[in-house]
Amino acid sequence: MGKKIRIGTRDSELALWQAKTVQKLLQEAGYDSELLPVKSTGDIVLDKPLYELGITGIFTKTLDVAMLNNDIDIAVHSMKDVPTRLPHGIVEAAVLKRANVNDILVHKGLDFLDTQGVIATGSLRRKAQWLHKFPEHTVVDLRGNVNTRMQKLTDNTWNGAIFAAAGLERINLKPENYIDLDWMTPAPAQGAMLVVAKEEDTYCKEALQHLNDTTTALCVHIEREFLRVLEGGCTAPIGALARVVEEDIIDFKGVLFSLDGKQKIEVEKKINIENEQQLGEQCAKEILNNGGTALMKEIKSMMK
Template identity: 40%
Template sequence: MKIVPTQSSPFVIATRESRLAMWQAEHVQALLRNAGYSIELLGMTTKGDQILDRTLAKVGGKGLFVKELELALEEGRADLAVHSLKDVPMELPAGFELACVMEREDPRDAFVSPHHATLADLPQGAVVGTSSLRRQVLLQALRPDLKIEPLRGNLDTRLRKLDEGQYAAIVLAAAGLKRLGLEDRIRHAFEPGEMLPSAGQGALGIEIRAGRDDLKQALAPLAHTPTWLTVTAERAVSRAMGGSCSVPLAAHGRWSGNTLRIDAAWGDVEGKTSLIRATAESDGVSDLASADALGVAVAAKLKAAGARVSTAS
């Protein structure tokens, strides 16, 4: 016999209104409804969705995608917010917490182009679109001749700009394309050895106000411990290096049996220094604290090798 949870009122999920964000919120909504909860959605437009003529590093960082959602939580208009974890700042405001990290989708970056199968096939000096400093430095390391141009907007807008001929190719997160059924747009998925993903890429995180034990109980079955430990270590690397989108930083973890390995890379957007890489692994990562410690250890190796910590807010 299925036990139906008791609720005084429906739980409300705050979400951005882009097609991908709505898919993610509706995915969580369906899982919670299947568990017997009443769930409603609150669609919102964030400043990150509105400011499209400048890179995130120049207008306030990834927090622009979550601040309005957090305000809805604070004011009681919503109970939880579903985020692409790579868009969540490394430090949450006081009174908020990450209550659940779900099983990760493909964490890799995707090469998308209408006429070229791989990055190596692009002609000399071709224009590639991305507004990620991480992708910029990694692309420059692979192909110094390419011209990297800013690319903002939601996933559909970015694909439209590519199809209009503004770029020879663009680089996107494979997870978003797969979630929206656009996997056929992926010409090549970069393996981590080619292009190391960003911290949290491919994972969904659910944010709540601290102290909501009812929500923690509801979300517990959705959590995926291996993913949660992995992204905690990745985010610890980013936090230790300054934790903002102005940091050209990659951090990616993977499990081999009981051993978690974290690889990281830091680059100079001006191209004055080569990529700095670091790695560390541990078979003792069993909780969030030990995962965090592993990430801090990797960051220490980056710093020792010459990587600079960002002072940007």
């Protein structure tokens, strides 16, 4: 009989749903486990925009420390929250099959779209893309877990707020009054769940291979390599989406915006799946060579 795998997770409803999903899949594969919820700094400090906190991986650091201290064996994350460089001794062990990649607008009526409106989001990427399309609108900061953000939308006079569709769908919180923002390029790895383990823990790594979806893993790693080369982390308006559109074809789109949404640099490529190894890096370098280097420098100077 193997050991009981201790699953670390944030304690929000969505994070617990994700952890319980991993627990169920492990049980189906014949492994025993238990949940150990913790509260991250990103969940506690809600009165500042994420970028002002100055911490890459603010939602994952607490679990990283717990794992390195041997308090938990594995940790479950929304993959878009995870830094492109993991701490020494921690490795990716499984990427689960991807859910809905889209952003959605939860709204109180759409009359404002052609006039002036106020939209809420805590994401620089969503803010920049919204202002690019609706430059006359105002975007205000919105923090908290999905339940808290939905309540804040109800309590304020904002016209709408932007959410990841996958998060609302997973906990049955997606309302009727929404529209798909299929024109908005998602965050790298949006809709995917990542499970990490200690590099030395062969038992957990072998167990988690039963959960890994190879197609999702391929696509999100291309997106995260694009992000890594652009040096975005959580502090730049960067979007990326890779999809296997035919059996042997990958379709990739990557974008970089200025903070105010006025500048947009994008790249789109379709390649044979055999040539995917350098795709994310190549597309990021194309962005950098087309004005992205100067734009990233400007963004970093404004974020200080």
